[in-house]
Amino acid sequence: MKRTQIIHAALKLFVTNGAHAVTIAQIAGEAGVGIGTVYKHFKSKEDIIQQIWIWQKAEESAYVFKNYTAKDSIKDRFNFLWEKVIRYFIEHPLEFQFSYQFAASPVLTREIHEIAMKDFLLFDALYEEGLAEDLFKPLTARHLRLYTFSTINGWILWAIDEQVTFSEDTISLFLQMAWDAIKK
Numbered sequence: 412m413k414r415t416q417i418i419h420a421a422l423k424l425f426v427t428n429g430a431h432a433v434t435i436a437q438i439a440g441e442a443g444v445g446i447g448t449v450y451k452h453f454k455s456k457e458d459i460i461q462q463i464w465i466w467q468k469a470e471e472s473a474y475v476f477k478n479y480t481a482k483d484s485i486k487d488r489f490n491f492l493w494e495k496v497i498r499y500f501i502e503h504p505l506e507f508q509f510s511y512q513f514a515a516s517p518v519l520t521r522e523i524h525e526i527a528m529k530d531f532l533l534f535d536a537l538y539e540e541g542l543a544e545d546l547f548k549p550l551t552a553r554h555l556r557l558y559t560f561s562t563i564n565g566w567i568l569w570a571i572d573e574q575v576t577f578s579e580d581t582i583s584l585f586l587q588m589a590w591d592a593i594k595k
Contacts (some may be wrong), residue, residue: 414452416442422461426508461523468527474499485541
């Protein structure tokens, strides 16, 4: 319970103020716990960032892969998964901002990424299947995933900045554009 309070408090503070500007004392205050309680659950501010990343990706994964089935066509699965990613980030703006701000942070080591991103390798399997069927441009599955993810992140940022409404039509159009960008 207290660990979760600390994660939520730190997430809010890191997104609104930036990691460098946030102190452990501020995190403790926002979480309503003592500084000692923060250190009971986390080694350092960097550890908190790493644990938020792991927690956030687990939450995102549970949301994205709920009701996913590998029985549909590749395009239908592509649309299902990426629409869920878009909706997760729309519905969880702090988590989206954290993900965007920290994805390339040196604090998130290869080991942390491997732990946090393991479920998302299902995207690579989908892309591998599409590559085997000659559906996609000749990139690796990982590169296709990263390209699509970067495009979606950029689009969400742009849409928020431009105050674009995330309507069903807008999301569908964007998914079609993302598909068109990688298909042969």
